[in-house]
Amino acid sequence: MLYRYIDLFAGIGGIRLAFEPYGECVFSCEWDNKAKETYEANFWEKPAGDIREVEAGAVPDHEILLAGFPCQPFSLAGVSKKTSLGKKHGFLDETQGTLFFDIARIIKEKQPQAFLLENVKNLRSHDKGRTYKVIKKVLEEELGYTVYDKIINAKGLVPQNRERIYIVGFKDPVKFEYPSIPESGPALGDILEETVDDKYTLSDKLWSYLKSYKEKHSKKGNGFGYGLADFSSHTRTLSARYHKDGSEILIPQGENKNPRRLTPRECARLQGFPEDFKIPVSDTAAYKQFGNSVAVPVVERIARNMIYAIERNAPIEKPMEEERGERVAK
Known part of the structure; x- marks a missing residue:
């Protein structure tokens, strides 16, 4: 039926x-x-x-x-x-x-x-x-x-x-x-794109701000701050605010390069959307949409x-x- x-x-x-x-x-x-x-x-x-x-x-x-x-x-x-x-x-x-x-x-x-x-x-x-x-x-x-x-x-x-x-x-x-x-499933590394545009890499200014913000709250005993993702595990929860600074899920890129945000396609994969799902909007809008989705x-x-x-x-x-x-x- x-x-x-x-x-x-x-x-x-x-x-x-x-x-x-x-x-x-x-x-x-x-x-x-x-x-x-x-x-x-x-x-x-x-x-x-x-x-x-x-x-x-x-x-x-x-x-x-x-x-x-x-x-x-x-x-x-x-x-x-x-x-x-x-x-x-x-x-x-x-x-x-x-x-x-x-x-x-x-x-x-x-x-x-x-x-x-x-x-x-x-x-x-x-x-x-x-x-x-x-x-x-x-x-x-x-x-x-x-x-x-x-x-x-x-x-x-x-x-x-x-x-x-x-x-x-x-x-x-x-x-x-x-x-x-x-209880456990696929690893983050399984959904990451091989080639990612440098526009997703955090600027020196934003990266410095996030580090100082985390350090300030760590001294107060709070857990606020960015989260560097583990390729072999899962990420924090993707939220609608991800477009602001990407701080809850940052992808490490080695010691000589600032971490980066997920791309919109990676966010789609993080939520289990199919590969042929179309993303016709700007990155900012896409981050909000996948953060609000299921x-x-x-x-x-x-x-x-x-x-x-x-x-x-x-x-x-x-x-x-x-x-x-x-x-x-x-």
């Missing part, structure tokens, strides 16, 4: 890529114009804009809803920045934090068989767990879905330490198991298990105590 699915907060289509073998995308939505460029170059369609302006009834019928909804209101870095600026975060964030409820209104209207939501792992612990408690309550009690969640690290499939929460829900109370992910191989495995759960349609077994209680009541 082929499934119709929608791609909300689509970014550059990382989640869509994982579901393409199982059906057809009938609707996509993304507000960032540069991300739309990349999406259109690869999928031959331009996503709709701001989801808040999309009426739920106008969304095509679909079996599966996909959404990597904005994580800044819940991420550690996002919360810290907003707090320092005296701004609200989480559901109190008036622009991004409430976008979850746009997902909820579409689920309520269209009643898909299943959904997959992706976010930063801090979503589960944000505001002492209250934020996620609200999300679970909406999905389970108000919308009636059977919900599973798990924090998965992508480093067993791509050479990057990337922990994200994946929330899976089903209209029917079916069994679902998350895929097993190896580790595609992780989603591919989740997608496979979701389809298996839907087609198998095995009901959740009730605990023996609960079954005994029902028999007594009868």
